[in-house]
Amino acid sequence: xxxxxxxxxxxxxxxxxxxxxxxxxxxxxxxxxxxxxxxxxxxxxxxxxxxxxxxxxxxxxxxxxxxxxxxxxxxxxxxxxxxxxxxxxxxxxxxxxxxxxxxxxxxxxxxxxxxxxxxxxxxxxxxxxxxxxxxxxxxxxxxxxxxxxxxxxxxxxxxxxxxxxxxxxxxxxxxxxxxxxxxxxxxxxxxxxxxxxxxxxxxxxxxxxxxxxxxxxxxxxxxxxxxxxxxxxxxxxxxxxxxxxxxxxxxxxxxxxxxxxxxxxxxxxxxxxxxxxxxxxxxxxxxxxxxxxxxxxxxxxxxxxxxxxxxxxxxxxxxxxxxxxxxxxxxxxxxxxxxxxxxxxxxxxxxxxxxxxxxxxxxxxxxxxxxxxxxxxxxxxxxxxxxxxxxxxxxxxxxxxx
Amino acid sequence: xxxxxxxxxxxxxxxxxxxxxxxxxxxxxxxxxxxxxxxxxxxxxxxxxxxxxxxxxxxxxxxxxxxxxxxxxxxxxxxxxxxxxxxxxxxxxxxxxxxxxxxxxxxxxxxxxxxxxxxxxxxxxxxxxxxxxxxxxxxxxxxxxxxxxxxxxxxxxxxxxxxxxxxx
Numbered sequence: 001x002x003x004x005x006x007x008x009x010x011x012x013x014x015x016x017x018x019x020x021x022x023x024x025x026x027x028x029x030x031x032x033x034x035x036x037x038x039x040x041x042x043x044x045x046x047x048x049x050x051x052x053x054x055x056x057x058x059x060x061x062x063x064x065x066x067x068x069x070x071x072x073x074x075x076x077x078x079x080x081x082x083x084x085x086x087x088x089x090x091x092x093x094x095x096x097x098x099x100x101x102x103x104x105x106x107x108x109x110x111x112x113x114x115x116x117x118x119x120x121x122x123x124x125x126x127x128x129x130x131x132x133x134x135x136x137x138x139x140x141x142x143x144x145x146x147x148x149x150x151x152x153x154x155x156x157x158x159x160x161x162x163x164x165x166x167x168x169x170x171x172x173x174x175x176x177x178x179x180x181x182x183x184x185x186x187x188x189x190x191x192x193x194x195x196x197x198x199x200x201x202x203x204x205x206x207x208x209x210x211x212x213x214x215x216x217x218x219x220x221x222x223x224x225x226x227x228x229x230x231x232x233x234x235x236x237x238x239x240x241x242x243x244x245x246x247x248x249x250x251x252x253x254x255x256x257x258x259x260x261x262x263x264x265x266x267x268x269x270x271x272x273x274x275x276x277x278x279x280x281x282x283x284x285x286x287x288x289x290x291x292x293x294x295x296x297x298x299x300x301x302x303x304x305x306x307x308x309x310x311x312x313x314x315x316x317x318x319x320x321x322x323x324x325x326x327x328x329x330x331x332x333x334x335x336x337x338x339x340x341x342x343x344x345x346x347x348x349x350x351x352x353x354x355x356x357x358x359x360x361x362x363x364x365x366x367x368x369x370x371x372x373x374x375x376x377x378x379x380x381x382x383x384x385x386x387x388x389x390x391x392x393x394x395x396x397x398x399x400x401x402x
Numbered sequence: 403x404x405x406x407x408x409x410x411x412x413x414x415x416x417x418x419x420x421x422x423x424x425x426x427x428x429x430x431x432x433x434x435x436x437x438x439x440x441x442x443x444x445x446x447x448x449x450x451x452x453x454x455x456x457x458x459x460x461x462x463x464x465x466x467x468x469x470x471x472x473x474x475x476x477x478x479x480x481x482x483x484x485x486x487x488x489x490x491x492x493x494x495x496x497x498x499x500x501x502x503x504x505x506x507x508x509x510x511x512x513x514x515x516x517x518x519x520x521x522x523x524x525x526x527x528x529x530x531x532x533x534x535x536x537x538x539x540x541x542x543x544x545x546x547x548x549x550x551x552x553x554x555x556x557x558x559x560x561x562x563x564x565x566x567x568x569x570x
Contacts, residue, residue, distance in 0.1 A: 141466025
């Protein structure tokens with residue numbers, strides 16, 4: 001019972017071998033089944049998440065959210081799925097048909113492929129490759145490509161504008177994200193995800209380097225492209241940004257990919273900073289590790305939802321300022337500081353809790369100092385105060401004034 | 403046919419078709435997309451050679467950075483549909499001769515290589531390979547000078563782009 005997933009796996013392996021398949025073929029079939037299982041699991045999670053998210057959004061924005069289909073509206077997502085399948089696919093005139101159709105698939109695939117390297121428990125790992133962290137970053141870049149393809153191939157100005165904003169934002173926010181990811185790699189001395197989790201056995205990296213965790217969270221929220229960083233699909237400016245022209249299931253794939261990306265970021269934060277599957281008894285009972293992993297991921301997911309539902313969209317100059325003038329320099333400083341402190345403490349070899357305490361204090365001091373310095377500098381764009389005007393003005397009086 | 407051979411053949415066909423499509427495609431954005439497929443095929447070749455690190459770096463640098471930059475530049479600079487412009491210019495015979503010479507040279511070089519039946523030595527784990535690579539890059543006996551020169555070059559490019567974009 002403790003090692004449920006591996007028990008099922010070895011049972012299936014023996015079953016397939018007893019049917020006359022070779023060992024290698026059985027292994028291959030099991031790998032295909034495992035990948036399918038992860039993909040199906042992702043979709044099931046997304047169906048549940050969409051309901052949770054909408055209910056939470058309703059609660060935060062002081063309304064009901066879905067409440068008609070089933071108790072508390074839990075069947076709303078299923079109704080939406082059936083509706084979206086019956087919708088017509090519209091391809092705009094002048095669209096590049098090939099790219100237009102590949103883009104949603106690529107958006108979906110770029111998120112799903114990241115799940116291939118996740119360690120769900122001590123012995124439930126898809127592919128424990130030695131360059132796991134780099135793999136995650138590399139696959140993430142396909143998402144940018146999908147947005148570019150969708151925006152360009154739609155033959156729509158708003159879509160193209162959304163896509164060009166995506167490049168300005170997603171590529172520049174990749175820099176602090178990758179530097180923040182370097183810090184767990186540096187502390188664990190490995191790019192293997194299982195080794196990074198092993199290094200967090202007693203103390204999570206959230207406590208060792210809280211600043212890196214914070215910066216990773218901020219820059220991955222920008223990578224998701226949702227509020228407050230939803231400039232690439234800003235409803236009030238760009239209709240729907242890069243997926244303006246998509247309908248039916250093609251739109252659905254972008255929508256699901258977005259939700260799944262947010263959940264994936266939750267999983268990444270869990271793996272790099274919250275100790276992944278670790279928890280009480282998780283090493284002896286691997287099935288508990290799976291539960292811990294998904295619970296932690298869900299908590300981070302809810303935290304991201306909470307942030308994005310509370311904050312308004314930031315302006316494009318604020319977005320660039322935050323990245324280039326704050327996140328990137330401070331994360332470089334943080335990387336240098338962590339590297340030096342880790343090396344010095346390794347030489348001194350103090351007790352583990354002293355090491356963690358010193359790292360925590362250093363991280364917090366750097367955050368405080370950088371916030372003070374940032375507060376002293378002037379913003380690049382001065383805030384202009386417009387004279388206040390009445391909420392409702394008749395068109396005649398408005399025209400006479402201007 | 404083993405699975406590895408099947409994947410290899412698939413990779414070869416996809417890469418070559420994509421590479422041909424890069425030069426024959428009349429739409430610049432489509433050509434750039436085909437270029438990405440070809441580069442991804444090269445990444446799969448590295449995976450088949452068990453060079454995981456190089457494969458991931460290939461995807462990260464060529465597809466994640468360079469190809470996205472190419473597509474973005476093409477999208478913003480001009481009309482990418484160049485049906486009214488001929489696909490080749492006056493220099494195509496020279497280019498054809500040069501490519502043929504290069505191909506023949508490579509083929510000759512390949513056939514004169516000593517053919518051995520020795521199997522590739524098994525690597526002692528990928529993790530070691532990465533730390534060895536890192537150690538070699540900063541070791542004074544190995545590649546520290548090229549490494550530092552490359553970083554100075556990148557820094558110069560960075561400062562140069564700031565100077566070009568500086569608001570006067």
